[in-house]
Amino acid sequence: MALTNSTFPGTIASSSPSLSLSSLGHAITVRLTRENFFLWKAQASPVLRAHQLFGYVDGSIKAPSEFITTGSGAEARQVPNPAYLLWYTQDQLVLSTLVSSMSEDMLGQMTQYKTAVDLWTALHEMLSSHNRAQIMQVRYQLSNTKKTSDMTASAYFQRMKSYADTMASLGYPLNDEEILGYMLAGLGAEFEPLVAAITARDDPISLTSFFSQLLSAEVRLCRHAPTTEILSSANTATRQPFTRGGSRGGPFRGRNQGRGRGGPGRGHSHGGVKPTCQVCGKYGHDALRCYQRFNHAFQPEDSRSRSANSANTGAYNIDTDWLLDSGANDHLTSDLDRLTTHERFSGKDTVQVANGSGSGNSENAPSR
Incomplete structure (x- = not known):
């Protein structure tokens, strides 16, 4: 045969x-x-x-x-x-x-x-x-990887690209539009203008061009973010002026409202017109123009006075500031100088203090 x-x-x-x-x-x-x-x-x-x-x-x-x-x-x-x-x-x-x-x-x-x-x-x-299990894992990573604040745009792009390369090595390569879709989905709200511009395009964009635009967007964000933060902080300080009573945030804390001899107290109010420096605590300029902004050893006068008061009051760190609580029915104080007007208490209520002693309607009853 x-x-x-x-x-x-x-x-x-x-x-x-x-x-x-x-x-x-x-x-x-x-x-x-x-x-x-x-x-x-x-x-x-x-x-x-x-x-x-x-x-x-x-x-x-x-x-x-x-x-x-x-x-x-x-x-x-x-x-x-x-x-x-x-x-x-x-x-x-x-x-x-x-x-x-x-x-x-x-x-x-x-x-x-x-x-x-x-x-x-x-x-x-x-x-x-x-x-197959590895393919599912890589797809999950592509779908759930997000660009966080501590991750640069370049690192985010390279990580997503490495996932796409892994898919190709497994025999399931992704085209550029699929990869781009995963990358856009992982960007935060700060990159929304870039996402909107790319999704509105009629013609496809290559990954190389997208990478260039992503880096440009990151540079612009980094350039404007510090200025925006400082201006926002300065505006907050302008709306809430600093007081010598120790308060930086509102009108109800500090000696301004506590001494109460017919006026707002010892603090000086500027009506929120002039800015207050967040570095030195003085009026008339903001943190950008403060001479002490690069002096790391500088301690504001308010911080020094608080340190001294803490040392004088002992280990318990007693706060002697007058705190006004507009929701209280009555107020107690051992210092009559803190009250604008006062009269002898004639009611039947008693008050017991921490050492066990009490006071009520007696000859030595306190004023109110």
Whole structure:
């Protein structure tokens, strides 16, 4: 029985196995690892199809009988099948090509497989589920990664791009529009003008152009953010002037309202017209124009006086400021100088102080 290449499929390289092995080995440049099975498969499959050898890995080119019977009757005998020898040569060529494209770690786990179809099947069973789980994990990271305040625009772009590159290595590459959609979704409200401008475009934008615009937007935000913060702080200080009674935030705390001899107290009020410096606590200028703004050792007069009062009052740090509570029915004080008007108390109510003593309607009853 005569055999030709047309009789048995996949025999283009049968006349020169060494040349075919060399060409196949150079065509598959990706080294197979546990992380890139789909990428490796995407490169190996077309190479095998181009040489009409893919049937050896998917099982469509089956192995013929290893022996055939020649002669008849008493002269019949078993001889090696030339078709099997040809199939075996091609199968080992494909197997050698696949093995030579693996990393050492993967190669150590594939040594027990003797045919190309067995090796191909084992790789699918071992790596397909692992890579699918990894694909889902990377998609989750793409969807949930946000640009935080402590992350630069460049670091955010590179992280999202690395996720996209991982998807490509897994055999599921994303196009630029898909990657851009993930990146825009992760930007904060401060980048809303950039997001609106890009989504309003009729023509697609490349990732390189988007990266340039993202950096430009970040530079503008960094340039204006410090000025805005300082001006906002200065406006707050203008609306709520500093008082010598120790208050920076409102009219009800401090000695301004407590001494009460017919006026607002010892504090000086400017009606919120002039700004108050947040560095030195003085009127007439803001923090940007303060001479003490770079003096880290400077301590405002109010802070020094508070430190001295704390030292004089002992370990309990008693606050002697008069606090006005407009929701109280009555007020108590041991210092009559704190009251504008007072009279002797004639009611039946009593007050018990911390040392256990009490006072009520007696000759020495306190005034109110």
